[in-house]
Amino acid sequence: GAVVSQHPSRVICKSGTSVKIECRSLDFQATTMFWYRQFPKQSLMLMATSNEGSKATYEQGVEKDKFLINHASLTLSTLTVTSAHPEDSSFYICSARGTDIYNQPQHFGDGTRLSIL
Amino acid sequence: AQKVTQAQTEISVVEKEDVTLDCVYETRDTTYYLFWYKQPPSGELVFLIRRNSFDEQNEISGRYSWNFQKSTSSFNFTITASQVVDSAVYFCALVDYGQNFVFGPGTRLSVLP
Numbered sequence: 004g005a006v007v008s009q010h011p012s013r014v015i016c017k018s019g020t021s022v023k024i025e026c027r028s029l030d031f032q033a034t035t036m037f038w039y040r041q042f043p044k045q046s047l048m049l050m051a052t053s054n055e056g057s058k059a060t061y062e063q064g065v066e067k068d069k070f071l072i073n074h075a076s077l078t079l080s081t082l083t084v085t086s087a088h089p090e091d092s093s094f095y096i097c098s099a100r101g102t103d104i105y106n107q108p109q110h111f112g113d114g115t116r117l118s119i120l
Numbered sequence: 121a122q123k124v125t126q127a128q129t130e131i132s133v134v135e136k137e138d139v140t141l142d143c144v145y146e147t148r149d150t151t152y153y154l155f156w157y158k159q160p161p162s163g164e165l166v167f168l169i170r171r172n173s174f175d176e177q178n179e180i181s182g183r184y185s186w187n188f189q190k191s192t193s194s195f196n197f198t199i200t201a202s203q204v205v206d207s208a209v210y211f212c213a214l215v216d217y218g219q220n221f222v223f224g225p226g227t228r229l230s231v232l233p
Contacts, residue, residue, distance in 0.1 A: 035219075037220075037221070044228075045225070045226075046211065046223045046224065046225045046226050047211070047221075047223045049220065049221065051183075058207065091165055094163055095197065096163075096165065098221070100219065109166075109215075109219075109221060110166075111157075111164070111165045112229070113164040114163045115164075
């Protein structure tokens with residue numbers, strides 16, 4: 004089945020650091036990728052949707068200058084958390100969707116646990 | 121607007137008990153999909169089932185079963201003879217015609233030995 008690889012699985016870094024998270028679709032072309040954030044004991048909240056070759060669409064309340072999303076190819080999207088602070092610590096999950104939107108669900112990566120000290 | 125409600129925040133059962141996790145959804149679309157995912161402590165989302173809005177047949181997969189009732193906008197999930205390995209957070213989710221996921225708040229299930 005389709006697989007989405009997310010890397011790294013865990014990041015611990017100092018406040019002020021920028022962190023890049025990669026999301027790759029391994030065996031299908033992901034025309035659309037989604038980025039979610041999950042705070043402890045909460046549900047997944049959509050941050051942004053990105054289509055290959057286009058600017059990402061951000062959900063209300065998500066700072067686009069803080070969370071930079073690049074979807075330059077059909078198999079790779081990146082989320083960069085710029086100048087990360089402790090309040091950015093969270094679990095980030097990407098998902099990818101191919102062209103068959105009615106028969107294929109989104110496929111989720113395994114998530115990245117980000118801890119900012 | 122789409123919305124998914126999981127009224128049970130946390131459930132604790134003793135091993136071998138049956139447990140039902142409730143899910144109620146709201147949508148104006150006539151075409152939509154409903155999902156259940158399991159999220160173990162490691163964090164990854166484990167896909168359990170997808171059901172489209174035109175298929176109201178109940179489904180059974182091993183110890184898992186799902187009851188989809190459009191009349192009450194519910195898509196409940198039952199685990200029969202629960203096991204400790206079933207301990208996790210379970211999310212119900214709705215995907216509308218726009219193909220955007222809306223997740224419920226999740227139900228944390230603890231199965232005690």
